[in-house]
Amino acid sequence: MRDLEKLAGWLRIGIIYIMSGIAGSLGSAIFIPYHVEAGPSGSQFGMLACIFAQVIQMWQLFQSPCWNLGKLTMILASLFVVGLLPMIDNWAHLFGFLFGFLLAFALLPYVTFGVMDGRRKLIGIVLCLVTTVGMFLILVLLFYVIPVYKCPNCEYFNCLPFTPTFCKSMEVKITRNDEF
Secondary structure (H helix, E strand, O other): OOHHHHHOOHHHHHHHHHHHHHHHHHHHHHOOEEOOOOOOHHHHHHHHHHHHHHHHHHHHHHHOOHHHHHHHHHHHHHHHHOOOOOOOOOOHHHHHHHHHHHHHHHHHHOOOOHHHHHHHHHHHHHHHHHHHHHHHHHHHHHHOOOOOOOOOOOHHOOOOOOOOOHHHHHHHOOOOOOOO
């Protein structure tokens, strides 16, 4: 992360880190609302997404960019598999990675190789910012206005129950009554 901070500056990395963490926490709170989850994993996956974005942005500068992207993909896949264990929040990982990836494309510096490449990257920046704002608004709406109370299969992305009590340690028992 320190190398990314030296490359892009503390402000850009700080924005990506904080927004990835907020989006990860919102995603986690939406899809598994009564599970105890905390920590900076959404932000850390946002930083991992920055490395993905840098490899893609500077594709032409690497000797073997497919190999670099493959190694990063293996790391990402193994982290998502570890996220299937209890007390590790895959929803925060997913949304932190998505927001980190989009914000990295929009905010991190890039090298252009010609006029067409510069235009393509500028269009990509605008699309990434619009998509990020749209996704954030959707998450806020899902959290405050249209909450998702019942999603029986959402918890399987966060923890696979290998035994009947394997994932029970994360649950907080709260019942909602519509009557006042």
